[in-house]
Amino acid sequence: xxxxxxxxxxxxxxxxxxxxxxxxxxxxxxxxxxxxxxxxxxxxxxxxxxxxxxxxxxxxxxxxxxxxxxxxxxxxxxxxxxxxxxxxxxxxxxxxxxxxxxxxxxxxxxxxxxxxxxxxxxxxxxxxxxxxxxxxxxxxxxxxxxxxxxxxxxxxxxxxxxxxxxxxxxxxxxxxxxxxxxxxxxxxxxxxxxxxxxxxxxxxxxxxxxxxxxxxxxxxxxxxxxxxxxxxxxxxxxxxxxxxxxxxxxxxxxxxxxxxxxxxxxxxxxxxxxxxxxxxxxxxxxxxxxxxxxxxxxxxxxxxxxxxxxxxxxxxxxxxxxxxxxxxxxxxxxxxxxxxxxxxxxxxxxxxxxxxxxxxxxxxxxxxxxxxxxxxxxxxxxxxxxxxxxxxxxxxxxxxxxxxxxxxxxxxxxxxxxxxxxxxxxxxxxxxxxxxxxxxxxxxxxxxxxxxxxxxxxxxx
Ligand code: UGA
Numbered sequence: 001x002x003x004x005x006x007x008x009x010x011x012x013x014x015x016x017x018x019x020x021x022x023x024x025x026x027x028x029x030x031x032x033x034x035x036x037x038x039x040x041x042x043x044x045x046x047x048x049x050x051x052x053x054x055x056x057x058x059x060x061x062x063x064x065x066x067x068x069x070x071x072x073x074x075x076x077x078x079x080x081x082x083x084x085x086x087x088x089x090x091x092x093x094x095x096x097x098x099x100x101x102x103x104x105x106x107x108x109x110x111x112x113x114x115x116x117x118x119x120x121x122x123x124x125x126x127x128x129x130x131x132x133x134x135x136x137x138x139x140x141x142x143x144x145x146x147x148x149x150x151x152x153x154x155x156x157x158x159x160x161x162x163x164x165x166x167x168x169x170x171x172x173x174x175x176x177x178x179x180x181x182x183x184x185x186x187x188x189x190x191x192x193x194x195x196x197x198x199x200x201x202x203x204x205x206x207x208x209x210x211x212x213x214x215x216x217x218x219x220x221x222x223x224x225x226x227x228x229x230x231x232x233x234x235x236x237x238x239x240x241x242x243x244x245x246x247x248x249x250x251x252x253x254x255x256x257x258x259x260x261x262x263x264x265x266x267x268x269x270x271x272x273x274x275x276x277x278x279x280x281x282x283x284x285x286x287x288x289x290x291x292x293x294x295x296x297x298x299x300x301x302x303x304x305x306x307x308x309x310x311x312x313x314x315x316x317x318x319x320x321x322x323x324x325x326x327x328x329x330x331x332x333x334x335x336x337x338x339x340x341x342x343x344x345x346x347x348x349x350x351x352x353x354x355x356x357x358x359x360x361x362x363x364x365x366x367x368x369x370x371x372x373x374x375x376x377x378x379x380x381x382x383x384x385x386x387x388x389x390x391x392x393x394x395x396x397x398x399x400x401x402x403x404x405x406x407x408x409x410x411x412x413x414x415x416x417x418x419x420x421x422x423x424x425x426x427x428x429x430x431x432x433x434x435x436x437x438x439x440x441x442x443x444x445x446x447x448x449x450x451x452x453x454x455x456x457x458x459x460x461x
Contacts, residue, residue, distance in 0.1 A: 001025070004077035005069060006102050007041030008035055008157065010344075011152055012044060012083030013120055015227045016161040017051060019081075020058035022188040027065050029073040036068040041262055047343035047370045052161040070102075071109040079115045079185065080106055081150075082130075086120050088277075092285040093293075094123055103130050103248035106145075107137035113144045119152055120421075121223050123290045126200055127172065127216035136342065136444050148173045148182060151223035157341030158278065164189060168210040172219025181212055186211070225289070227283040228301055233268040234275050241271035241447025242314070249433075270445050273353075273401060273427040274311035276338035278346040281308070304431055312352045318444050319357075322423055323397055329360035330420065332395035334388055335369040335402025335428075336375045343370035348399035351378060359380075367391045370406055392418040403428040412439050 001024050005016035008030040016028040030036050035045055041060075044052055058064040067073055074080055083321065084098035099120060103301040105118060118127060126148050134145040149172035154162045166189070171182045183190070192208045214222065251271045259266025275281065284301050289299035325331050338348035347352055347373075357364050357381070365383040368375065372384045385391050388407065392398055392415045400407060408430060416422045416439055424436055426445040433450070434445035 001181075002078045003027070004073040004080045005100075006030075006073070006080065006082055007083035007120070008032075008039060008045075008066070008083065009083065010048065011084060011154065012081070013039075013044070013046065013055075013109065014048065014051060014117060014154055014163055015081060015083060015152065017054045017058055017064060018160065019185070020063065020064035021054050022186075023063075024185070025063060026058070027067055027073040027076060029067050029070045031068075031070065033068045036066050038315050039066045048159055049157060049341055054160060070105055072425075073126065074106050074109045074114075075111060077114065078112075078237060079116045079117065079181070081119050083119045086122055086286075088282045088285055091289065093289040094121070094282075094286045096122065096126060096129075098132065099126065100133060103133035104137045107134045107143070108139060108164075110138070110143040110145070111140045112142055113146075115148060115178060115183075116145050117148045117150045118220075119150055121151065121227075121279070122149075122220055123224070123286060124220040126220060136217060146175065146178050147216065148178050149219035149322045150182065151219055153223075153226065154429040156344055157339065164205075166209045167207075168212050169213065170212045170219050172214050172216035174216065184213065199412040224283055224287040227280050228287050228304070230268045231275055231280045231284045232300065232304045234270070234280075235304040237271040238274060238307055238311060238446070244447035244449075249447070250449055270429065272311070272403075272429050273315060273349040273446075274308040276346075276348040276350075277344060281305075281347045285338060312356065313347055314446070315353060315425065316356055318425055319397060319399065320360075322425070322442070322444065328363060329396045330363045330394055331357055331364070332388075332391040332398040333357075333364055333366035334368075334391065334398060334400045334407050334420075335404055336366055337371035337402050337404075340402055340404045342371075343368075343374055345371050345374045345378065348402075349427075351375070351402060353399065354379060354382070365391045365395070368402065369406055371402075388415060389418055395419050396421045397423040397425060400424065400426045400428055400430055403430040412436070412441075416440055 003011045003019055003024050005026060005028040012028060016026050020026040036405060038045055066456045082099060082102050083266050084102055086094040086096060089095040118130060127147050131147045151170055169186050173179045190211055237255050240254055244251040255269040258264055259269050284305055288298050288301050320326060322376055333354060336345055336348060336350045338344055354364055365385060367385050367388050388410055422440055423442045429445045429448060433443055433445060
């Protein structure tokens with residue numbers, strides 16, 4: 001099929017490349033001309049594991065092309081994917097102006113029937129508005145539009161695998177023809193005999209994903225409902241961690257056993273610094289606003305958000321309690337990205353932590369395997385090092401804020417010998433308390449008892 005992908009951010013780049021890999025003819029476009037120029041020159045503007053491999057192949061074989069001429073991309077396509085940003089507006093609602101602009105452009109430039117697919121995360125009823133806008137602005141004979149919603153469930157860091165091995169493909173449609181067209185589009189993935197380019201010899205065979213056909217409004221709701229539920233689970237685990245600290249339990253033990261119930265499931269119950277990134281926090285906020293506007297008080301999600309925002313406070317309380325005066329204390333930060341395997345720092349809890357440490361007068365030195373360049377744009381004056389041992393050198397405390405696998409494998413004995421005070425505050429519950437204690441660290445984390453067993457609260461020193 002001939003596809004146009006409008007918007008070359010995370011969603012557009014991954015979807016466009018993977019759809020090309022699945023055999024379609026894709027033209028990707030973006031209104032940021034410098035981004036397109038970089039992509040044409042073979043530079044990928046984001047860090048996403050395996051994306052380079054896929055892009056390399058599909059660009060070389062001519063199945064994916066980049067153009068800054070959005071009109072041309074639209075005119076040549078049968079199916080247009082809208083993958084533009086829907087950032088939060090000042091009120092917390094999704095700002096849909098980019099979708100509106102794209103709708104007008106598609107309407108104006110189209111000269112033949114097209115299927116327009118919303119892939120950006122949008123509030124329910126955007127499909128209706130999109131249909132209306134396409135109809136109102138259409139000005140060429142021969143142009144007609146069908147609209148569908150096809151939300152993505154890609155996680156940053158594993159987006160390529162997620163695309164080829166989804167657990168479900170959700171499409172919101174209004175007619176059988178659109179359903180058939182989308183079934184055909186995803187056939188290589190649905191039939192499961194497609195060989196994913198990131199496939200390892202020891203990968204288990206991919207399960208056939210569910211193909212879920214719904215109304216457009218349901219598909220839009222499914223996306224917000226999924227991300228919000230994930231956030232809800234994380235906040236639940238974080239409150240459990242607080243409770244464990246007060247009552248002497250171990251949140252790892254509690255969430256593990258709770259998650260063994262298949263009705264609950266063990267994923268997204270990891271307690272720590274809370275959720276960040278540009279999806280969960282903004283989608284929850286937008287869902288709350290959407291519900292409010294519809295006259296439904298989604299108090300459950302308001303509480304999820306409140307608990308999440310408090311995680312940074314909780315961490316700073318631990319730091320302050322341990323260090324007493326923050327001014328001029330040297331603090332090493334391990335991890336800036338909102339989660340491992342990405343360079344994304346948008347709404348990353350670590351950014352807020354660093355901001356607050358600096359405001360208290362602490363001297364911060366930070367490292368991250370991928371996110372330092374982006375962090376430099378936020379904190380240009382901060383001291384960065386690619387070497388975690390250098391970050392530890394002379395530090396009064398080391399904060400582990402993103403659970404990169406590299407950090408687990410550090411020579412912690414050496415880290416201890418570099419530090420002025422051997423204090424680790426592990427905000428992601430990544431390391432083992434007993435091991436760290438045995439190495440001679442004062443070790444604090446969330447909701448896990450002091451390995452000495454002397455105190456119920458692991459915040460005590
Ligand atoms: C999320 C969803 O997981 C994807 O399904 C969805 O497609 C995507 O948003 C989107 O809307 O585009 P992502 O933002 O990449 O994906 O990040 P997640 O893997 O969901 O992690 C979000 C945050 O939760 C991270 O800060 C992570 O550290 C935190 N987290 C995750 C926890 O604190 N505890 C956990 O147990 C799991």
